[in-house]
Amino acid sequence: MSEKIQMLKEKINQLKKDKDAVLLVHNYQVNEVQEVADFIGDSLELSRKAQNIESKMIIFCGVDFMAETASILNPEKKVILPNLSARCPMAAQLPLKTLLKTKNENPGVPVVLYVNTLAEAKAECDVTCTSANAVQIIQKLDKDKVIFGPDWNLGYYVKKRVSNVELIPVPKYGFCNTHKLFKDGIEALELKKKYPEADLLVHPECDPGFQDNADYVLSTGGMYRHCKESSKKIFIIGTEIGMVDRLRREIPSKTFLPANPNAECPSMKRITLQNTYEALVNEDPIVKVPKEICIKALKPIERMLEMSK
Ligand code: 13P
Numbered sequence: 001m002s003e004k005i006q007m008l009k010e011k012i013n014q015l016k017k018d019k020d021a022v023l024l025v026h027n028y029q030v031n032e033v034q035e036v037a038d039f040i041g042d043s044l045e046l047s048r049k050a051q052n053i054e055s056k057m058i059i060f061c062g063v064d065f066m067a068e069t070a071s072i073l074n075p076e077k078k079v080i081l082p083n084l085s086a087r088c089p090m091a092a093q094l095p096l097k098t099l100l101k102t103k104n105e106n107p108g109v110p111v112v113l114y115v116n117t118l119a120e121a122k123a124e125c126d127v128t129c130t131s132a133n134a135v136q137i138i139q140k141l142d143k144d145k146v147i148f149g150p151d152w153n154l155g156y157y158v159k160k161r162v163s164n165v166e167l168i169p170v171p172k173y174g175f176c177n178t179h180k181l182f183k184d185g186i187e188a189l190e191l192k193k194k195y196p197e198a199d200l201l202v203h204p205e206c207d208p209g210f211q212d213n214a215d216y217v218l219s220t221g222g223m224y225r226h227c228k229e230s231s232k233k234i235f236i237i238g239t240e241i242g243m244v245d246r247l248r249r250e251i252p253s254k255t256f257l258p259a260n261p262n263a264e265c266p267s268m269k270r271i272t273l274q275n276t277y278e279a280l281v282n283e284d285p286i287v288k289v290p291k292e293i294c295i296k297a298l299k300p301i302e303r304m305l306e307m308s309k
């Protein structure tokens, strides 16, 4: 490890104590940012954690919608996203206007939105979901028809497991640029031929062809738990590359092969150790969600956390 990285880590750890700050970090962050985390997890685990924070300040190392969710759950606390340009392009695929149009066309149909959405869209839905609890939420809702978005592939994953529901996609076809890179997972299948004893784990944001070839389709938190608990020794990981870094660092006795070593989320990688340090020093940039949106968006987020206890 370079001297500069080591020095920044020490300064960050000291500043966290001095300022009573907690560092919440998503599984896709770069290795050195993961290493200064107080808590690392998937979207659901991070939302749960954000619901019970006692520290004065939250530094969120992830993307915009995750930090916004933490802020909605903690309107009195300073929630800081070290780089405001860390914006998830999938969340931007569902403008409020599109959602309202679909709601008008389908009166009375409940709306379930993936947390990968802007706060203003969340404010107009009935309940949010993540890749870890989408099936559970749709099952518990127990409706014939549900407006669901923005990720079409997550909709495919849900529909395969809850066959008696009609999902109305909003927008028509939302997707993640990073998970699109796996296509049908040809490289992963080559790896599987070479290591037949390996488990192939795929994220539900990947295309249907790849999902169908997986041994398990899991959220990033689900992947982590599976790799820890399984008696298998080799795993092929079909999601963003930061996940592989965490698995290799925390479970050194097992082997993790990336299904695509180029699957990097540019938005996640906008957070660095340097801007995390600067965010702690300056207590900025603060994530601001307008009060009226905060109040409306809190309900569907809390409902999700309640429904997936
Ligand atoms: P997870 O909730 O599985 O971590 O997924 C978040 C995400 O943005 C995937 O691209």
Ligand code: SF4
Binding pocket: 063, 088, 089, 090, 091, 116, 176, 177, 178, 179, 205, 240, 265, 266, 267, 268
């Ligand atoms: Fe958004 Fe995809 Fe990046 Fe996740 S991996 S934050 S869905 S762009």
